Amino acid sequence: MGTLDLSRRTFLSSTGAFIVGLASPDVWAQAAKPSPLSPNNPKLSADQLDAYLSIDKNGKVDVFYGAIDGGQGLETSIAQMVAEELDVPLSSVRMIMGDTRQTLNMGGASGAQGVSRRGTSLMKAAALARQILVEEAAKKLRVAPADLVVQAGVISLRNNPAKRITYAQIIGGKSFQTNVRWNGQWGNPHDIATDAPLKNYKDYKIIGQSPKRPDLAKKVFGEQDFPGDVRLPGMLHARMVRPAVAGAVPVSVDEQSIRHIAGAKIVHIKDFLAVVAPKEWDAVRALRALKVTWSQSEPNFPTHKEVHAHIRKAKVTQRTIERENGKLEEGLAKATRVISGEYEYPTHSHASMGPGCAVADVRADGATIYTSTQKPHYAADGIADLLNIPRDSVHVIWMFGTGSYGRNDQGDATADAAVLSKALGKPVRVQWMREESLGWDPKGTASVNFCQAGIDEKGDVIAYELISRGFSRENLATNEGRASGTLAGQLLGAKLEPKNTFNIPFASYTFAHNRVGWETVGPLMDRASPLRSTHLRDPYGPPILFGSECFMDEIAAAVNMDPVDFRLRYLTHPRDKEAVRIAAEKAGWQKRVSPRRDLDTSSDIVEGRGIAYRRHFDTFIALVAEVRVHRKTGVVEPTHLICAHDVGLIINPETLRHVIERQLVYGTGRTTVEELTWDRNMVTSLDWNSYPVLHMPHVPPRITVHLIERPEAAPSGAAEMALGLVPAGMGNAVFDATGVRLRKIPFTPDYVKAALAV
């Protein structure tokens, strides 16, 4: 880890132009140099060590983490990484997270890269700081640096511990004024390099421990404030007014209709409409009482039941083959048997526990914004764009808040608050309602997977094709960094900037003739759509892996192979194979060709098990799902999920286990119950009954997580990778139990019963 890991960087580089700068760190220096000054605060420079950490007179370390902790423990894990390289106690490290005045744009929560990218950047900064401090100490103590040791922020002579000096004595309260090599990138690709060596993992003392999270005690004692808890003098409470039919815009608003509510006011700018009041309940009353004449709108959406048929026949707007080898058509022609399968994945809402909520205080000299959006720097950029004010005049203060798990409605609520505060000249708190959060949050796209495979006379798989088709994952940008990327901006007329992107997970299955790619279709509504599609947690995972990993089992069954043996035969990366092997071992996997043939076919209750595998970045995971299927009712119960998880170096094992366990529960919900519904006009699943989420009776009661120890490998991400395996794992288990292949999510009793009856 001490030097650039080129293989990993090459792999991650698909997100940007960073790939051209990979040959060596020196290339960075030669590349065209963007300004290192943060556009959100030009006093911070990305090429200065001081932008990453500081040490005060008491030896307390502030770490400037230009991203956030979405509730999965990054605050502690990143602090552990820094404390380790800096050789300070964990308790002396304070994480400054997501504040746009104090941190650089490191991307926010995105792709579960908090540890793998931003954490490793900060480790490099910490190692450089330690090196500088040791060199300073050597000068002051008049010894060679090599004769010094550091423990808990105290530098002492190896053979005479009494001769010592502390970090605080050397640098306390002063700046380092030392350069780091910044790669010229903001956001996810942001990184730095230094010449300071990193520790060998064998010497780690803090990494690999499981200290508890400080935010949890605050939450448990009711001390943790979220953005909705910010109360500013003179603050008004706002509710957004949304149409009942998508695309309708307010034509006229009856002011008299809310006249009876004390202090209630209407804010109507172009197509943007809200009510405000000094008391929160009065804002709710005003929302309910307000009479609006809306424009005629006839979206004529294909409904959620028709959307997959629509995706099949709609014009393809972009087709991208991500990976190809051999000649697929030749392979299929040579095959003695060709099998095919299609799999449908529904539209999902982020369905956050807390609807979007933010507080904005926009004044003539700048804007202060309180938000839990997962990309605060982009929120600042977007608000500057939306309000037409300088980027560095917007101060976004990120706070812990509801789990967003993708680009949920927080960014939109934040933009709403900024528009309202500017219009009213007062601080404004916007709270979205439940129906608004489910109806109007950005959505995870529906998709259809088309799979086929060619098998030769020996039973070998010689050809494989996977094409996944759906709405673009960036019809709406994955962050709110531009006015066009917010609902407020779209209602105020910002020029739209849709992109066609989709992506497919990497897998090391190797076939002689292979083609894997994606196709997008156009959006159902261009502007201010309740169905605008963007990133939802593990964007490329569950929708595609449901198809690809179920189809692997279809092929295994076609060639009479056990599903684990099949994967071990065709996967080529050793870490993939190890994850599959260990998951099977931990599950006590009995080899057999699915479906099982040893069952009493008259039994109402049948049990089966399925496996699914994935790689995401350098995280290698396999999941065995054991299910019980009730044939009469169609209920599919996950009884035990067993996950083998290889993330490389593990920073905090307890947190890692928790993150995996909880996402497998979440993934079960996205497999068995969640589905956004809509009619010709508008989303119809607007509460927790019509948008069902997992409740306790349907939670897998047993979840076993096996962490594969690989401390020599760079740490990868863990916050969303495992959940994508639940749909295929459970689908394969149902097939094993019943011989029936489920082809669409969610596995509701009605659907399963119908599938079993066929």
Next chain:
Amino acid sequence: MAQKMTLNVNGHRQTISVDDPDMPLLYALRDDLGLNNPRFGCGLGQCGACTVHVDGVPTRSCSLPVSAVGNSKITTLHGLGNRQKPHPLQAAWIEEQVNQCGYCINGWMMEGAALLKRNPKPTEAQVREAFSDLICRCGTHNAAVRAVLRAAKQA
């Protein structure tokens, strides 16, 4: 039009001025009394994020009109215990590191505390039953069950 109402919250009696007697208790607690727990999750009584105890009974404050509270004793999560004197469930909750975002925490902890009061040694099935009508989007369900069982064991 406004009428004065006195609420007994976490052992303190506080008087507020209410325009609309149908205003849910949640808004009185948050907006009038400045208590940051409980939280608004749905306003429909479906999720539990706004749960408080009303005379010891877990109640969804988003769906209870403030005028119906009367002299009942209201306890919020903040009133359950504190760092100096934590409720056993709070201690167990930290020990198990249950939550991720914690937005739902009021519902789970207030239901869990009420369960332990009426049934100090619940079975796992009883804990799951008590939690059957709560939502958590982070998937902390099993961890919450473990925390209640831990608290019961240590009581």
